[in-house]
Amino acid sequence: MLVTEFAARRTGLASSDLLPRLIGHAAPVCVTAYEHWLPCGSPPRVSTRPPSPCSGAPGRRNASVIQSSRC
Numbered sequence: 001m002l003v004t005e006f007a008a009r010r011t012g013l014a015s016s017d018l019l020p021r022l023i024g025h026a027a028p029v030c031v032t033a034y035e036h037w038l039p040c041g042s043p044p045r046v047s048t049r050p051p052s053p054c055s056g057a058p059g060r061r062n063a064s065v066i067q068s069s070r071c
Contacts, residue, residue, distance in 0.1 A: 003027045 004024030008015040015021075 001024065004020045005015050007013075007023040008017065008020035011019060013020055
């Protein structure tokens with residue numbers, strides 16, 4: 001709720017609007033991921049290049065993790 005209200009003030013929107021609510025829900029997820037990666041020393045490398053045509057994911061344009069490791 002605190003992050004939602006902060007985002008609403010910064011964007012000039014109401015705290016019930018979609019963007020501040022989205023930011024309020026996404027912030028804890030980002031903190032959780034950061035806390036998970038912190039003991040590992042560095043986050044996994046991410047490629048923003050589209051996969052090759054032979055990768056089995058035609059048309060997919062999302063970032064993909066090159067290497068993931070568990071601590």
